[in-house]
Amino acid sequence: MLLIHCPYCNQTLPELEFTYAGEAHIARPADPSSVSDEEWRDFLFIRTNVKGPHYERWRHFHGCGRYFNAVRDTVSDRFLITYKTDDPRPELSKLLEKSK
Amino acid sequence: MTVLTHAFTPGPIVASGQVKLTLMAPVARFSLRLRAANIPAVSKAIGVDLATTVGARAANGTTESICLGPDEWLIIAKPDDTETVTNACADVYASATHSLTEVSAREVTVRIEGERASELLTIGCPRDIDSIPVGGGCRTVIDGVTVVLWRDAEQSFRMDIWRSFALHIIDLLCTGCKEFAAE
Numbered sequence: 001m002l003l004i005h006c007p008y009c010n011q012t013l014p015e016l017e018f019t020y021a022g023e024a025h026i027a028r029p030a031d032p033s034s035v036s037d038e039e040w041r042d043f044l045f046i047r048t049n050v051k052g053p054h055y056e057r058w059r060h061f062h063g064c065g066r067y068f069n070a071v072r073d074t075v076s077d078r079f080l081i082t083y084k085t086d087d088p089r090p091e092l093s094k095l096l097e098k099s100k
Numbered sequence: 101m102t103v104l105t106h107a108f109t110p111g112p113i114v115a116s117g118q119v120k121l122t123l124m125a126p127v128a129r130f131s132l133r134l135r136a137a138n139i140p141a142v143s144k145a146i147g148v149d150l151a152t153t154v155g156a157r158a159a160n161g162t163t164e165s166i167c168l169g170p171d172e173w174l175i176i177a178k179p180d181d182t183e184t185v186t187n188a189c190a191d192v193y194a195s196a197t198h199s200l201t202e203v204s205a206r207e208v209t210v211r212i213e214g215e216r217a218s219e220l221l222t223i224g225c226p227r228d229i230d231s232i233p234v235g236g237g238c239r240t241v242i243d244g245v246t247v248v249l250w251r252d253a254e255q256s257f258r259m260d261i262w263r264s265f266a267l268h269i270i271d272l273l274c275t276g277c278k279e280f281a282a283e
Contacts, residue, residue, distance in 0.1 A: 008169065010153075013227060015226075016226040017240060017241055061246075062239065062241035063169075063238070063239055064169035064170060064239070065168075065169050065172065066169060
């Protein structure tokens with residue numbers, strides 16, 4: 001079972017307490033009515049689907065209930081980092097260096 | 101239409117063996133949400149110093165609190181104190197905005213105690229029970245159901261279970277007790 005660190009509880013806990021919530025850092029357009037159909041489609045449906053480190057959202061559903069962000073390698077399932085939703089997006093190169 | 105009701109009469113569920121299960125008497129329960137800046141004012145109103153670490157508890161007499169999330173607390177009190185807590189919070193609402201919701205009927209509480217109580221919980225709880233300190237607690241999951249677990253002593257726990265899931269979880273715990281007895 002995966003062990004996931006919740007940045008709000010500051011504990012590393014079993015995967016069963018968490019739910020996956022899609023790709024992270026997808027900002028809703030500030031003025032939806034002014035964007036084109038293509039842009040709106042991209043916002044709603046188009047995701048990067050990366051093979052490797054993926055910025056994604058998780059929710060500590062059976063715990064503090066908070067959403068947070070994580071960088072997980074989609075190949076190895078290894079979590080490089082988890083961080084609070086309002087924290088800046090961590091640079092991938094630094095994370096990869098740290099994980100070596 | 102068949103309507104299934106359950107009275108949830110407080111009393112022993114499993115009375116002997118290595119783990120005892122008891123359905124506890126009803127208490128007043130409140131869900132409290134507020135921002136960090138308002139913690140001191142609301143703490144003063146309730147009379148309990150709200151802890152700010154997730155999983156930490158604080159108590160004053162029969163009124164208890166547990167921090168469930170960065171901005172969320174569960175407050176437990178005697179049923180007679182329901183109005184006291186509600187009014188105390190209403191009095192400070194203007195200066196310390198918060199959300200206090202009475203959820204007394206939402207859950208029932210089962211006491212789990214005995215020499216193998218922490219082992220029994222592993223029947224459905226993936227969290228490392230040993231990581232919960234005595235006098236602490238957490239909201240976690242047991243067999244797919246969200247519960248609040250309070251650790252009162254090394255081998256004494258309280259589990260708050262939503263009523264509609266309670267029969268299932270109690271059944272599961274009883275099964276565990278039978279397995280211990282059959283060993």
